[in-house]
Amino acid sequence: MSINIQRNQKKRVVIVGGGLGGLRLAEDLYGSGMQVVLIDKNNFHQFPPLIYQIASAGIDPSSISFPFRQIFRKQKDFYFRMAEARMVDVEKKILQTSIGKIDYDYLVLAAGATTNFFGNKNIEEWAMPMKTVPEAMGLRNALLSNLERALTCATEEERQELLNVVIVGGGATGVEIAGALSEMKRYVIPYDYPDMDSTLMHIYLIEAGDRLLSAMSPESSEHVEKYLRSMGVNVLLGKMVTDYVDHRVMLKDGSSIATRTFIWVSGVAAQPIGNLDRKHLGRGGRIIVD
Ligand SMILES: Cc1cc2nc3c(=O)[nH]c(=O)nc-3n(C[C@H](O)[C@H](O)[C@H](O)COP(=O)(O)OP(=O)(O)OC[C@H]3O[C@@H](n4cnc5c(N)ncnc54)[C@H](O)[C@@H]3O)c2cc1C
Incomplete structure (x- = not known):
């Protein structure tokens, strides 16, 4: 299996996670002159603020789930791959995913959060x-x-x-x-x-x-x-x-x-991604940033 995206002369930015942050960035990079690759384990964006309405049977899942391919239909030099990000080789600038490796010029981690059960x-x-x-x-x-x-x-x-x-x-x-x-x-x-x-x-x-x-x-x-x-x-x-x-x-x-x-x-807790910056993790697995 391979990610199967050809490099061109443009810089490549790989975004992990098409949630509220990753989606916005991918949209804002429209016309930036970069090749944009969005990687998400689902092929749809979800809108968390209304999740409680799904849980209480107030609305249907399709009301807050939007296919990435539809959102980015018109965006040039944009590629979506449904895959799970697993490891990063920061030195070599390579991201390992469930469908293969991809090299990048810029990597953006926007994989969001998961539930913390505090070890119970x-x-x-x-x-x-x-x-x-x-x-x-x-x-x-x-x-x-x-x-x-x-x-x-x-x-x-x-x-x-x-x-x-x-x-x-x-x-x-x-x-x-x-x-x-x-x-x-x-x-x-x-x-x-x-x-x-x-x-x-x-x-x-x-x-x-x-x-x-x-x-x-x-x-x-x-x-x-x-x-x-x-x-x-x-x-x-x-x-x-x-x-x-x-x-x-x-x-x-x-x-x-x-x-x-x-x-x-x-x-x-932060969504764990393989070996990512383990030494730079703070409370709840958050990556410490400057
Ligand atoms: C029930 C609920 C209600 C909320 N209500 C509000 C509200 O009313 N107002 C508000 O401001 N905020 C609200 N929030 C918080 C808000 O949703 C988050 O702050 C916001 O979604 C964070 O954006 P993000 O891009 O960091 O992550 P997310 O939006 O969580 O997106 C993360 C994306 O990464 C993908 N992903 C995760 N792991 C991997 C992996 N290993 N490989 C590939 N893809 C991966 C996921 O599939 C997802 O698409 C709510 C959150 C929840 C859970």
Whole structure:
């Protein structure tokens, strides 16, 4: 297998990742006189701010997924390859990918972030992250199938487990998905599931810090907490999740919450790419820049 892109007299810039950053750069390089090669493990760009709408079945994946080949249809000296970046030989200026090597004059790493489970293997295995369209689809499928099973399961205990939703992480994504699910509980479930008691659906939003949206102003935190509580979300602040055992989310204070819908939106780490600049990595695998 080979990447199969001929060199010409122009300088070549290789961009890894066609997310918000990589896409913008590739577009801005239009007319720059350089050969632009965009490499992404998917052949579509996704728009993360609306991922919570996919997860809560509000919109379809095609509304926030856009094929690269369509976006760059008219761009000259532009090449897209669907591949995973694996290693970089900085000395020789070669990028190793899942479909072969490519040499470059300039390399731009824009592979984004992934979920940080802080080393907890149990949580990594069982919790559902929500950073990509496929992950949001997985969450949506689990949520809807748990609702179906809640109608036919054998015991009250199991029903409650299927109807409880636990979201860990009170940042923007946690707040968004908690709000969207509380709207679903209020405005969709009573109509789509008329023979189910929607009040049995309990939504928990757990945050280890003492306020939601800690990156924003204290007023925003206060406002969003009040609003979510008024929507029926159980907001738990200052609570640390430590494990997930037998369908129960375990908290550091010794309490636990039974759930089959365990959503983890609590941490980010840089997307690891093989040997990339290991010695220059900072917190969460971020590359230290000047
Ligand atoms: C659920 C959610 C909601 C968000 N909401 C907002 C919001 O409302 N407002 C806001 O400003 N920001 C929001 N963000 C943050 C925002 O999406 C990111 O800051 C932004 O996408 C980062 O851009 P990026 O180009 O660095 O990476 P990304 O947009 O994540 O793109 C990374 C790209 O790299 C590709 N890739 C990854 N690894 C490889 C590899 N090894 N080889 C090849 N390709 C690879 C991926 O497929 C992807 O296309 C949200 C994020 C999430 C997850």
